[in-house]
């Protein structure tokens with residue numbers, strides 16, 4: 205079954221004074237041609253649309269946009285990091301469905317003061333991430349814009365549980381499930397704070413790396429499906445805010461134990477007591493947050509020890525009050541002041 209997707213040029217939107225659109229597309233095509241080709245491409249960049257062959261099963265699709273001044277600042281981030289991160293925010297959503305990345309379309313809005321070499325560098329960030337995690341670029345669009353933005357759209361193929369394709373969902377948590385998370389939480393906001401505060405040294409640099417070069421949990425997402433996990437999402441808006449989304453979708457509540465949240469050592473060394481609140485509300489960690497029955501957790505721990513941390517459990521839907529509560533090591537409820545950020549709010 206072929207899929208046809210629109211791609212490439214809109215000549216009427218080309219302004220004089222900015223890089224010629226066709227010159228820019230040719231330069232970007234060279235960057236893409238230098239990276240590993242996407243699989244199953246029938247028609248790639250250069251035609252009216254890309255054409256790829258697909259097999260039966262479940263395909264997932266996602267898109268995400270990064271806008272200068274909203275999601276990043278051009279003065280502060282390298283173009284390569286902007287490309288890497290816009291790839292990873294999409295790859296992470298594919299991971300959160302338990303799928304493998306397939307094909308990518310990239311649309312960029314280019315202001316007059318952006319050079320062809322800037323966009324080549326950004327595409328090297330994009331193609332670097334797709335080369336490492338899958339999802340080669342098969343097309344896109346270039347438009348002029350007063351503000352730089354990049355929109356990535358990505359497809360993926362669902363993993364299989366017992367021979368049948370299955371996706372991880374937010375609405376599949378059940379009371380009694382345990383809650384777990386891959387990796388550590390809070391490194392990205394720690395990196396942003398380290399940049400803003402002018403912190404230096406090995407720990408600050410490790411946090412900055414987490415902020416500018418996050419890693420999507422592609423293999424882990426597929427492993428969860430293959431082992432029978434059904435409920436997951438990626439931590440993009442903050443641990444508590446994202447757990448609230450799982451609880452709302454599943455009509456349940458959640459309790460997390462503060463001392464069990466895996467905070468990176470570097471965050472604690474740089475920010476002390478602020479580390480935990482930062483981790484709970486920070487966002488952009490791109491780890492997987494998932495729930496699973498107790499016996500399944502036992503099996504997963506036996507097979508994949510060190511890959512994830514148990515941080516709490518799912519409860520019945522609360523009659524009133526917050527869906528997500530945090531307790532200290534004695535089980536006493538703690539105050540959760542900052543619950544994450546939404547994309548339409550200021551930061």
Ligand SMILES: [Mg+2]
Pocket residue numbers: 296297300437438440
């Ligand atoms: Mg997501």
